[in-house]
Amino acid sequence: MEPFDPTQLRFDDSGLIPAIVQDAENGRVLMLAYMNKESLQLTLETGLTHFYSRSRQRIWQKGEESGHIQRVREISYDCDEDALLIKAEQVMAACHTGRRSCFFRRLHPSPETSEEVTRQEFDPETVYGGSLAILQQIFEVIHDRQANPKADSYVSGLFAKGQDQILKKVGEEATELVVASKNGNSEEIIYEAADLWFHMLVLLGHHGIAPSEVARELRKRYGKKSKAEYR
Numbered sequence: 174m175e176p177f178d179p180t181q182l183r184f185d186d187s188g189l190i191p192a193i194v195q196d197a198e199n200g201r202v203l204m205l206a207y208m209n210k211e212s213l214q215l216t217l218e219t220g221l222t223h224f225y226s227r228s229r230q231r232i233w234q235k236g237e238e239s240g241h242i243q244r245v246r247e248i249s250y251d252c253d254e255d256a257l258l259i260k261a262e263q264v265m266a267a268c269h270t271g272r273r274s275c276f277f278r279r280l281h282p283s284p285e286t287s288e289e290v291t292r293q294e295f296d297p298e299t300v301y302g303g304s305l306a307i308l309q310q311i312f313e314v315i316h317d318r319q320a321n322p323k324a325d326s327y328v329s330g331l332f333a334k335g336q337d338q339i340l341k342k343v344g345e346e347a348t349e350l351v352v353a354s355k356n357g358n359s360e361e362i363i364y365e366a367a368d369l370w371f372h373m374l375v376l377l378g379h380h381g382i383a384p385s386e387v388a389r390e391l392r393k394r395y396g397k398k399s400k401a402e403y404r
Contacts (some may be wrong), residue, residue: 183255189225192257194267196274197246200309203267204275206235208257220245222261240316240383241265264383265309308374310386315378331375339379342372 184190191200196203206224208216212232215223219386222243236242243261250257268275315328322329331339346369353361377384 181211181254182250182257183253185255187227189227190255190257192222192259194222194243194259194261194263197260197262201274202276203243203261203263213257216245216248216259221268222259235267236319238316239265239269240381241267242379242383243267260305265385301350308370311371312374312378312384315374318377328375332379336379339372339376342371343376346372370394 182190188209190209190213191205192208193205194203195201206222207227208223209225209232212223212225215232215234219234222245224235225231226233232244242264244264245259247260247262248257255312263273266273268277268385270277318326318328319332322333331342346365350362350365350369353365374384377387
């Protein structure tokens, strides 16, 4: 494969070039956006996708608000040198609707694909893992409290006090879960486990790590080891 050379690219009269983002794991097309030379350079430097918004007239990083970032694995360009193909690791959803891909509506469905099946395939509950979707929903609130601190917010207060306070809370909640387990009370165990999960989400937010990245690591381990180890 020829090395990527940005100087060969042909930007349009507005200084933009279309960029198709593809899921590096399965090849699925996730979204289409536009880049200018500066956003492309930022993408190359940071390894995270940056685009140029034609409506807002500014450069933006994918996931800058939602946390649904894209880590670039590979960038190539077409034979006419006027379009980019980006293979990336997508954190959670590429679409602002919460769906994995922006291309979830069919102009001409195949006979075996009903509208109901299409809708369910991209339902956010399915994307986020059924009932555990609440973890992503809570994480998004945590991310918002981190980016937009509120005086009366417990989460904002934790972030303001720094990593040591967050780690202290995770340790305390883990200990309380251990005690609940020793007591053998199911309701107490569930309550303390919820507290621990919540503070673990805060810790992930502190490091800029989305819950989906932990899920991806578990899936990777599950694929390498026997299923018996996870039963």
